[in-house]
Amino acid sequence: MTTPVLEARDVTMRFGGLTAVRSVDFTVNSGEIVGLIGPNGAGKTTFFNCLTGLYVPTEGTVSYKGTVLPPKPHLVTKAGIARTFQNIRLFANMTVLENVLVGRHTRTKEGLWSALLRGPGFKKAERASEERAMELLEFIGLAHKRDHLARNLPYGEQRKLEIARALASEPGLLLLDEPTAGMNPQETRTTEELVFAIRDKGVAVLVIEHDMRFIFNLCDRVAVLVQGEKLVEGTSEVVQADERVIAAYLGEPFEGDPGAAEAPESAAAEAGAVADSTPGTTKGDVQ
Amino acid sequence: MISVTETTKNPSAAIAPRGLIPLPVSAARALLLVGGIATAASAFLSWTWTSEFPGDLTVTGYPGGLQWLTFTAGVLTALFTIASYGVRGLGWLLPARNNAPLVLLALGGFGTTWYTVIAIATKLDGLANLEPGGWVAAVASLLPVLGALALPEPVGETTKDTLKAYVAKPDRISAPAPTAPWIQRAAITVVSIIGLGVFTYGIDTEYGELFVGYLIVVVFALWAMHTAGLLDRFSHIVAANRSFALAMGFVAAIAFPFTQTDDHYANIGVNILIFGTVALGLNIVVGLAGLLDLGYVAFLGVGAYTAALVSGSEFSKFSGVQFPFWAAAIAGAAASLIFGVLIGAPTLRLRGDYLAIVTLGFGEIFRIAVNNMDGQSGPDITNGPNGIPSIPDLSFFGFNFGNPHDIAGFTLGRFANYYLLMVLIMALVVLVYTRAADSRIGRSWIAIREDETAATAMGINGFRVKLIAFALGASLAGLAGTVSAHVTYSVVPNPYQFAGSTPPNSAFLLAAVVLGGMGTVAGPLLGAALLYLLPEKLVFLQDKSLLAFGIALILLMRFRPEGIIANRRRQLEFHETGQLDVPDTETLSDEPAVTKAGA
Ligand SMILES: Nc1ncnc2c1ncn2[C@@H]1O[C@H](COP(=O)(O)OP(=O)(O)OP(=O)(O)O)[C@@H](O)[C@H]1O
Ligand SMILES: [Mg+2]
Numbered sequence: 001m002t003t004p005v006l007e008a009r010d011v012t013m014r015f016g017g018l019t020a021v022r023s024v025d026f027t028v029n030s031g032e033i034v035g036l037i038g039p040n041g042a043g044k045t046t047f048f049n050c051l052t053g054l055y056v057p058t059e060g061t062v063s064y065k066g067t068v069l070p071p072k073p074h075l076v077t078k079a080g081i082a083r084t085f086q087n088i089r090l091f092a093n094m095t096v097l098e099n100v101l102v103g104r105h106t107r108t109k110e111g112l113w114s115a116l117l118r119g120p121g122f123k124k125a126e127r128a129s130e131e132r133a134m135e136l137l138e139f140i141g142l143a144h145k146r147d148h149l150a151r152n153l154p155y156g157e158q159r160k161l162e163i164a165r166a167l168a169s170e171p172g173l174l175l176l177d178e179p180t181a182g183m184n185p186q187e188t189r190t191t192e193e194l195v196f197a198i199r200d201k202g203v204a205v206l207v208i209e210h211d212m213r214f215i216f217n218l219c220d221r222v223a224v225l226v227q228g229e230k231l232v233e234g235t236s237e238v239v240q241a242d243e244r245v246i247a248a249y250l251g252e253p254f255e256g257d258p259g260a261a262e263a264p265e266s267a268a269a270e271a272g273a274v275a276d277s278t279p280g281t282t283k284g285d286v287q
Numbered sequence: 288m289i290s291v292t293e294t295t296k297n298p299s300a301a302i303a304p305r306g307l308i309p310l311p312v313s314a315a316r317a318l319l320l321v322g323g324i325a326t327a328a329s330a331f332l333s334w335t336w337t338s339e340f341p342g343d344l345t346v347t348g349y350p351g352g353l354q355w356l357t358f359t360a361g362v363l364t365a366l367f368t369i370a371s372y373g374v375r376g377l378g379w380l381l382p383a384r385n386n387a388p389l390v391l392l393a394l395g396g397f398g399t400t401w402y403t404v405i406a407i408a409t410k411l412d413g414l415a416n417l418e419p420g421g422w423v424a425a426v427a428s429l430l431p432v433l434g435a436l437a438l439p440e441p442v443g444e445t446t447k448d449t450l451k452a453y454v455a456k457p458d459r460i461s462a463p464a465p466t467a468p469w470i471q472r473a474a475i476t477v478v479s480i481i482g483l484g485v486f487t488y489g490i491d492t493e494y495g496e497l498f499v500g501y502l503i504v505v506v507f508a509l510w511a512m513h514t515a516g517l518l519d520r521f522s523h524i525v526a527a528n529r530s531f532a533l534a535m536g537f538v539a540a541i542a543f544p545f546t547q548t549d550d551h552y553a554n555i556g557v558n559i560l561i562f563g564t565v566a567l568g569l570n571i572v573v574g575l576a577g578l579l580d581l582g583y584v585a586f587l588g589v590g591a592y593t594a595a596l597v598s599g600s601e602f603s604k605f606s607g608v609q610f611p612f613w614a615a616a617i618a619g620a621a622a623s624l625i626f627g628v629l630i631g632a633p634t635l636r637l638r639g640d641y642l643a644i645v646t647l648g649f650g651e652i653f654r655i656a657v658n659n660m661d662g663q664s665g666p667d668i669t670n671g672p673n674g675i676p677s678i679p680d681l682s683f684f685g686f687n688f689g690n691p692h693d694i695a696g697f698t699l700g701r702f703a704n705y706y707l708l709m710v711l712i713m714a715l716v717v718l719v720y721t722r723a724a725d726s727r728i729g730r731s732w733i734a735i736r737e738d739e740t741a742a743t744a745m746g747i748n749g750f751r752v753k754l755i756a757f758a759l760g761a762s763l764a765g766l767a768g769t770v771s772a773h774v775t776y777s778v779v780p781n782p783y784q785f786a787g788s789t790p791p792n793s794a795f796l797l798a799a800v801v802l803g804g805m806g807t808v809a810g811p812l813l814g815a816a817l818l819y820l821l822p823e824k825l826v827f828l829q830d831k832s833l834l835a836f837g838i839a840l841i842l843l844m845r846f847r848p849e850g851i852i853a854n855r856r857r858q859l860e861f862h863e864t865g866q867l868d869v870p871d872t873e874t875l876s877d878e879p880a881v882t883k884a885g886a
Contacts (some may be wrong), residue, residue, distance in 0.1 A: 091734050092738075
């Protein structure tokens with residue numbers, strides 16, 4: 001029996017005149033690995049940002065295990081959705097262990113007073129956090145690098161560390177934004193195994209990826225986003241066979257043409273930069 | 288496992304190392320040794336004929352004033368040169384077995400001696416005022432420099448590279464032999480005593496020239512110890528004996544007023560402590576949470592005014608009210624906390640520079656508001672530009688801080704009493720800082736500083752933890768302010784401004800944090816001590832002191848952006864040193880670097 005973990009209803013995200021995500025309905029069930037694919041600029045990352053509260057969707061709601069989530073990133077994480085970023089966003093000048101400990105923020109509650117007074121409760125909580133973090137580092141195979149600065153890790157390990165940091169918040173759903181970008185085939189394979197292992201721990205996974213082999217190997221279900229709209233959704237076979245998907249990827253003149261696709265994208269990015277400089281309206285350029 | 292490293296990344300450095308001055312190594316060493324001894328000896332001669340130059344350098348047979356500095360530099364040069372001969376028992380002085388410490392010590396002796404000689408000639412108008420002893424000192428202090436420059440160093444591609452090699456710290460230093468815990472503790476004790484002595488000497492310098500000479504010697508000596516690897520060794524020892532080192536530091540700080548006969552120097556001490564405490568509070572805001580606060584001194588002001596208002600001063604609006612100090616301290620910290628929250632709550636939701644602008648504005652508003660609340664242009668609360676004078680001294684259980692007290696045969700004056708109180712408050716702030724930094728909340732501050740978006744996506748309520756940092760910083764400044772009100776007898780609006788030529792002001796506080804080293808405990812304290820002493824001692828700079836300060840700041844940011852005392856993170860951030868942050872559990876090879884081809 002499957003219960004929905006994540007339910008997005010009619011999510012729309014507009015940036016001025018550009019509609020990056022257009023009335024997307026989306027469900028992830030417990031125990032599932034779901035793929036989200038689509039050409040560059042299709043709105044996949046924007047959709048993730050809407051799910052995690054980094055963007056406030058123009059329309060629509062996101063609910064986790066039946067409760068509607070407020071569009072605040074820290075509350076979303078607290079509810080049980082953790083994520084990684086397309087452009088790795090580790091805390092570069094913190095150690096590997098510290099990065100994972102920060103991930104445990106929502107599952108611990110020692111405040112300033114407890115830190116200043118250092119009662120037995122504080123020490124116990126710190127020790128428990130560290131143990132849990134070390135377990136995660138062992139799980140992804142970085143335990144031996146616990147005291148390295150995150151910035152000094154090789155690229156592939158940085159991606160893995162980001163996953164460990166996300167897992168530290170004990171999520172029920174993990175969102176991965178292009179977890180294998182920049183990895184060699186072998187690293188991609190280990191990441192594949194890692195994702196299966198995460199699912200086996202009972203965490204549902206929603207993954208964005210351009211590597212089709214990775215996606216079709218991994219996912220129980222795949223959704224295709226094109227120009228902000230959900231085009232097809234179904235099992236790997238269904239999606240692979242769908243003509244519209246093939247067209248979207250192989251490129252019909254009006255959407256696949258690189259020149260045409262890039263121009264509006266960069267214009268939008270500029271618009272984003274301008275919007276950024278007005279205080280309080282956007283929350284920074286999130287990739 | 289054989290690992291060989293190139294000491295220089297320069298391929299053309301394959302030429303055999305040689306000295307800038309062509310001399311055999313043995314001659315170079317001899318020159319250093321003889322020069323060092325001669326320099327030290329020259330301090331016993333008479334350098335000038337008149338005691339008009341401060342410090343009385345006229346006596347033959349006994350050094351005075353600046354001559355002591357020449358003496359010290361000469362002795363250090365000779366000592367390290369002897370160690371470089373490989374004399375048993377002195378090997379620990381040169382863990383890296385490099386020449387840079389010798390070069391730097393020679394330069395220190397040369398610098399301070401020539402500075403003195405030139406200062407005599409300019410102050411007394413002419414070289415004729417130099418006795419033969421002065422000339423001897425000048426020549427003697429030049430010898431070690433010549434010797435040092437004759438020591439072989441790898442020849443770089445450009446002259447600049449070659450010169451750099453002379454003062455460079457090697458990348459790899461052999462791991463120390465394990466030492467017994469008691470030796471480590473003894474080392475910490477000795478260093479604390481020497482540190483106290485050096486610090487006390489600096490505070491007690493009576494005239495600008497002596498302070499300049501002192502700075503030259505101290506800077507070069509510390510630089511030499513740094514390149515020798517001694518400072519690294521010491522910080523390892525400190526890390527292994529943290530609580531003992533903290534206790535020793537605390538004891539040394541307490542010992543300071545007992546070494547003073549003149550309460551004036553205790554006054555300098557207490558002011559440094561106040562300045563340092565506030566800088567450490569600011570370090571939570573700037574160094575940990577990464578929030579740029581340009582109006583921080585206003586929180587010190589809020590604390591000081593609160594304490595003044597409830598001090599029982601007859602000029603206070605509430606002249607009848609006299610809080611005991613603990614209540615006044617809590618009131619001051621609480622008032623600052625409230626202001627911190629009031630300023631922080633609306634602005635900390637914004638990103639980037641807005642906070643800097645708002646805090647800058649708040650700082651100025653505070654000063655102007657306090658200036659105007661005199662009953663004419665505003666409500667009568669702060670007595671306007673006249674401030675609140677005649678703040679009575681504190682009194683604990685009959686121990687009046689205003690009177691001198693005899694303790695164990697030492698007389699502690701008014702400022703010494705406050706100094707001791709301030710040491711306690713500083714200890715409290717250090718404790719708060721270190722405990723907060725190493726905890727869940729401290730990690731979330733650093734995470735916010737590193738990447739706010741990622742931090743919020745990890746479940747950190749950015750606004751909340753930033754507000755906590757801001758409020759904590761503000762209340763610590765307020766706490767320091769309550770003492771400062773009593774120390775200075777009166778509070779007036781003027782010192783609480785953004786920039787001025789004397790500390791504390793917001794610019795100086797920020798500079799103390801950045802100069803000393805963001806995110807460290809010792810950094811802001813050292814930065815505060817330096818920034819307080821420089822304008823205090825170098826009166827001759829006067830109106831040019833801000834210019835000199837600006838130049839110094841630019842130079843430091845160019846050559847050591849992580850500050851004098853580097854946080855490990857910062858050091859790695861600014862200098863790409865690859866994987867050197869690997870904890871050095873494995874013993875590094877003690878072998879010399881790769882033999883140069885053709886050598
Ligand atoms: N903050 C913003 N302001 C304005 N436009 C934005 C903003 N963020 C994204 N966009 C635009 O929304 C569209 C979708 O971008 P998004 O990053 O979601 O694509 P994507 O599917 O993740 O692409 P890729 O595969 O390249 O990562 C793009 O045209 C982009 O320029
Ligand atoms: Mg994307």
